[in-house]
Amino acid sequence: LQNGAVPGEQGKQEKSVKRGNWGNQIEFVLTSVGYAVGLGNVWRFPYLCYRNGGGAFMFPYFIMLVFCGIPLFFMELSFGQFASQGCLGVWRVSPMFKGVGYGMMVVSTYIGIYYNVVICIAFYYFFVSMTHVLPWTYCSNPWNTPDCVGVLDGNLSSRAALNITQLLNTTQKRTSPSEEYWRRYVLNLSDDIGNLGEVRLPLLGCLGVSWVVVFLCLIKGVKSSGKVVYFTATFPYVVLTILFVRGITLEGAVTGIMYYLTPQWDKILNAKVWGDAASQIFYSLGCAWGGLITMASYNKFNNNCYRDSIIISITNCATSVYAGFVIFSILGFMANHLGVDVSKVADHGPGLAFVAYPEALTLLPISPLWSILFFFMLILLGLGTQFCLLETLVTAIVDEVGNEWIIRKKTFVTLGVAVAGFLLGVPLTTQAGIYWLLLMDNYAASFSLVVISCIMCVAIMYIYGHRNYFKDIEMMLGFPPPLFFQICWRFISPAIIFFILVFTVIQYRPISYNEYVYPTWAISIGFLMALSSVICIPIYAIYKVCRSEGDTLLERLKNATKASKDWGPALPEHRSGRYAPAFSPSTESHLEVQPLQPEKGQSEAAAASPVQGSNGSAHSQDSRL
Numbered sequence: 001l002q003n004g005a006v007p008g009e010q011g012k013q014e015k016s017v018k019r020g021n022w023g024n025q026i027e028f029v030l031t032s033v034g035y036a037v038g039l040g041n042v043w044r045f046p047y048l049c050y051r052n053g054g055g056a057f058m059f060p061y062f063i064m065l066v067f068c069g070i071p072l073f074f075m076e077l078s079f080g081q082f083a084s085q086g087c088l089g090v091w092r093v094s095p096m097f098k099g100v101g102y103g104m105m106v107v108s109t110y111i112g113i114y115y116n117v118v119i120c121i122a123f124y125y126f127f128v129s130m131t132h133v134l135p136w137t138y139c140s141n142p143w144n145t146p147d148c149v150g151v152l153d154g155n156l157s158s159r160a161a162l163n164i165t166q167l168l169n170t171t172q173k174r175t176s177p178s179e180e181y182w183r184r185y186v187l188n189l190s191d192d193i194g195n196l197g198e199v200r201l202p203l204l205g206c207l208g209v210s211w212v213v214v215f216l217c218l219i220k221g222v223k224s225s226g227k228v229v230y231f232t233a234t235f236p237y238v239v240l241t242i243l244f245v246r247g248i249t250l251e252g253a254v255t256g257i258m259y260y261l262t263p264q265w266d267k268i269l270n271a272k273v274w275g276d277a278a279s280q281i282f283y284s285l286g287c288a289w290g291g292l293i294t295m296a297s298y299n300k301f302n303n304n305c306y307r308d309s310i311i312i313s314i315t316n317c318a319t320s321v322y323a324g325f326v327i328f329s330i331l332g333f334m335a336n337h338l339g340v341d342v343s344k345v346a347d348h349g350p351g352l353a354f355v356a357y358p359e360a361l362t363l364l365p366i367s368p369l370w371s372i373l374f375f376f377m378l379i380l381l382g383l384g385t386q387f388c389l390l391e392t393l394v395t396a397i398v399d400e401v402g403n404e405w406i407i408r409k410k411t412f413v414t415l416g417v418a419v420a421g422f423l424l425g426v427p428l429t430t431q432a433g434i435y436w437l438l439l440m441d442n443y444a445a446s447f448s449l450v451v452i453s454c455i456m457c458v459a460i461m462y463i464y465g466h467r468n469y470f471k472d473i474e475m476m477l478g479f480p481p482p483l484f485f486q487i488c489w490r491f492i493s494p495a496i497i498f499f500i501l502v503f504t505v506i507q508y509r510p511i512s513y514n515e516y517v518y519p520t521w522a523i524s525i526g527f528l529m530a531l532s533s534v535i536c537i538p539i540y541a542i543y544k545v546c547r548s549e550g551d552t553l554l555e556r557l558k559n560a561t562k563a564s565k566d567w568g569p570a571l572p573e574h575r576s577g578r579y580a581p582a583f584s585p586s587t588e589s590h591l592e593v594q595p596l597q598p599e600k601g602q603s604e605a606a607a608a609s610p611v612q613g614s615n616g617s618a619h620s621q622d623s624r625l
């Protein structure tokens with residue numbers, strides 16, 4: 001290929017065999033939907049919505065989606081697709097900022113460790129739901145306390161005869177059987193984050209199961225995971241629909257849904273509501289995790305990632321809204337059954353998934369069936385995100401080393417990362433595991449993501465240059481990014497990201513879990529986790545500047561930020577225009593013509609064999625091949 005031969009199918013095939021591609025476009029879209037739609041859509045968004053003014057929250061939420069979510073999503077997809085590289089390789093665009101890629105890897109590592117622990121708890125509940133009576137239905141178990149009052153315990157008709165004030169008093173003091181099952185049996189919760197206690201063997205077993213499932217689905221990289229997502233990305237919608245239909249037919253469901261949707265317009269002037277909307281969009285879409293860049297890097301060069309980014313972003317947000325109906329219809333039914341306000345039973349995070357919702361399910365006929373469906377849905381939602389987190393790390397390692405040996409042994413890299421993830425997750429299955437899990441959730445992937453995303457925007461738009469980037473996209477898609485996106489990328493999205501950062505700092509409250517307040521040393525560890533990903537950026541920048549050529553600091557800075565020679569499309573036939581190799585003019589014309597009209601290119605090449613002199617025979621032979 002270096003001697004003037006037409007870079008035809010042979011080069012294309014080599015690259016595809018080496019790195020792999022999606023089998024088709026649907027695989028990429030489904031994988032990205034599975035990545036963006038995760039547990040947060042079910043257990044965080046509905047709660048945020050009801051807490052921040054119901055239907056009124058939708059207004060800032062969709063404004064943030066349009067001005068920040070979709071533009072950032074499109075930027076990351078186009079960035080990865082253009083270079084066909086993972087979150088480290090793309091920084092050939094400006095080598096000094098490669099620390100951003102390392103930061104993304106650190107964030108994905110933290111999330112990958114604790115996310116699979118949540119999946120393993122869902123697996124545990126899924127397995128224990130396969131009984132006649134759910135184990136958290138009654139208060140007659142060895143782990144229950146005298147304070148336990150189940151919604152199905154005792155004689156309900158005699159309880160109905162009690163006056164309403166007594167009922168309210170008992171409900172305020174009661175602990176539910178599902179809460180006691182969660183705290184006293186599943187977690188066997190210790191009294192402090194430092195008191196790890198014993199490893200909960202059933203959870204450890206389920207953690208092993210969830211890592212084995214993730215590894216098997218990624219055993220051949222995107223070739224195998226691309227097939228799995230046909231099920232994992234679509235089936236949660238089937239389950240959501242079944243639960244939705246079951247939910248809205250229950251008494252009190254309308255009350256719950258009204259609680260979720262009724263707009264409180266006065267809250268729209270509250271900065272916290274806008275901050276929550278921006279944060280939820282940002283974290284929900286998975287921006288700055290490195291996964292979007294990685295998934296897009298397996299696309300074909302000319303794929304319309306502009307269309308994909310809009311479809312995936314809107315699907316993600318629509319799923320969040322839909323999940324709210326599923327959650328609040330059943331919570332409304334439970335509140336109606338207990339005779340209390342919906343706010344008394346509403347919760348978010350693990351409290352919703354493993355306490356409030358399972359308890360509501362015990363009130364339904366054939367409750368084990370609904371429980372199995374609900375936890376199976378949580379498992380699939382979690383796995384969709386987990387596939388991409390693991391693939392991000394594996395792709396970054398393989399692309400960075402980049403030799404033939406590691407590309408052939410990619411399965412072993414995947415296995416190594418999975419085993420390391422399992423071992424690092426073991427402390428989260430101890431009696432203090434939930435404290436550590438929430439600490440990682442609150443600190444490891446919060447403000448560090450915002451900083452990473454902000455620096456990425458600035459590096460691409462202002463250091464590499466917006467004009468260069470717009471030309472790159474035009475070369476890839478055949479049209480420049482629409483004016484709206486150009487304005488968002490340059491001004492609006494960085495401003496919103498900066499607003500989220502300021503908002504996160506102002507709104508900061510030390511973490512707590514129910515009544516337990518975290519000690520200072522634990523919060524310090526949380527901040528160190530957050531800093532560990534951001535600190536990669538300045539450390540690598542200093543290292544790169546020191547290693548760059550130049551007599552003065554300014555010269556070194558210029559050389560460190562300048563795009564490297566191998567930045568650009570990965571395949572030779574796509575390297576046209578300013579990326580064209582410095583060969584003879586005939587080669588350039590072949591480079592541009594060949595992908596459009598391969599037959600014509602071949603016949604021309606065959607006819608023009610004398611052009612290259614001594615290499616002519618090789619040239620015509622190649623083109624016939």
